[in-house]
Amino acid sequence: MNRIQSQQLKMINLVQVYLETIAMDIWNEVPRFMDYQNELVSIHEKLQVLHQVQTQNIKGFTVNKANAREALCDFAVMISEKIMAYAVNTNNEALYINYRYSKSLLVRMNELKFDISCQIIFDKAIELYNELDDYGVDSMLMDQFESLRTEFTAVLGSTKNERKKIKLVTHEINRLFKKAIQLLFKMDVLVRTIEKNHPEIVKGYFENRAFDRPSYRHYSIRILIKDEDNLPLEGAAVSCNALEFKRKSLKKGEIRLKNIPEGNYVFTVSKKSYLSKKITVLVNSSERTEVKVVLFRL
Template sequence: MNILQKVKLTMYMVVKDFLRLNATIVEKLPNYKANATVLDDNILKIQGAAELQAFKKTGIADEKNKLRASLIAQAEDFSLKLVAYAANIRNMILLKEVKYSKSELIRAADADLKNMAQCIYNRAHENIAALAGYDITEGMVTTFLDTINSFNEAIPTVREGATSKKLHTTQLEDLYKETDAALSNIDRIVEIVRLSYPDFYKGYQNSRLVIKRSGGSVALKGVVTDASNHEPLRGVTLIIAPVDGNGAAIVKKTADKGGFMVKSLPEGVYNVTVSKSGYKDQVVTVAITNGELSVLNVEMNKN
């Protein structure tokens, strides 16, 4: 739900309670009950759809994020070792095929990351007999393949979750349109008693006000600190990428006091990869909702 939807829902509930307190005035008015029923029923439906929408934003992506982080770590390890092997045997073709930097792996969309890892795995599998001296074992290669396959299976699951979220978002939009139409009908109906019940009429008009909360133009902000002493960390790199792989990644760095800010982000769920030399990388998930500020504070542990 965005800010406008939230404040409108509050207004719906205020109107419902006001009309219930003044049932003796409104219940006998023509066509009132049918529209009041729509109002009451849709409030419950909106609350239910909003809960499902919020759940889909992060729940499904958590496991895939863990797999992605594991895959990046394994791919980087294999790449470094295979590059050393290729350089030693002077196989420049192999070297180019398996050389991927950590930043390339982190920035890659899900499908591209899977393909990169698959290429590295293929070359490791083909040369396994010669790689014992490079700390690559058959067990490691098997584990690497298992991670690739698990990650590949998780990609469509996240996209299905994004599709489901869109369905709940569409459902919310339809419910708000239907509820607004019912309230517009009630607006016209209460005109019947405008002069005979002036206090009721004034109270009804007040209940229909949508009070907007102040909002800024920032989509995401936060602070990165050292987990051991809680001191702010300057120069931390944050790579913000859509979990579904659609769209370019955004790169930010923390300022002197550890803060960062992103003014504009399309609504959706994002992986935020947090990295700094001397600290363990982290991958966290954040949901962005149009019109709302999301806050992400991260504590980093030293290597």
């Protein structure tokens, strides 16, 4: 639910509360007004439930995926280091080069490549199981490695399902808001029919019915871009299709964006000789959003 929809939801609630303060006999005088009001109440309740589901799902699957990936990444690096140690002691240069997986390397990979790399490390550890015994690789360690891989794969599957669910929920929210606005338009027309006999009631209705679009902060997003040595990157390109925005970072590796409406935005950050990165930035209504982006050299 975006910021405008949140404001609309508050307005619908205010209208409902106001209508309940007026004697029902007055509304019964207006043909079908109570039917529209009851339908609006039902839509309002559904929107509240869907908003809660939408919010919980977005936060939940993002955290689960990040936690599962970090745990697997740390374990894969540990096994990789044991393979590298074995390679050094056996003068196997090819093995050392092929299995030199650092955490920074794994972190930069997309989900598919990361999953494949962990599989490669696992398979090599199984192949060298007896040789790696002196390096602390035992059945318990490999069982834990396999368990973490299984958990990450499961989370990836559930993440795809959650994304589909969120899309369906968002679609239903949009549909219900469209229906609510149609109902309110009909109610607006009907309320005016009692204006001559009940001017104060009509005035109160439209005061609660008024919808003010939210104002935006002058300073919405600050993006700070650095390299892997924590040095600011000047001239990094930052773009966002949703905002039709494209700009390069200043000397301090900084970009500031003003007057950005609340919502989720995907930014692409790139620079020659560096790996590009996509980030999702959530802009809230009550605070400025600051994001640090680290680009790694090719």
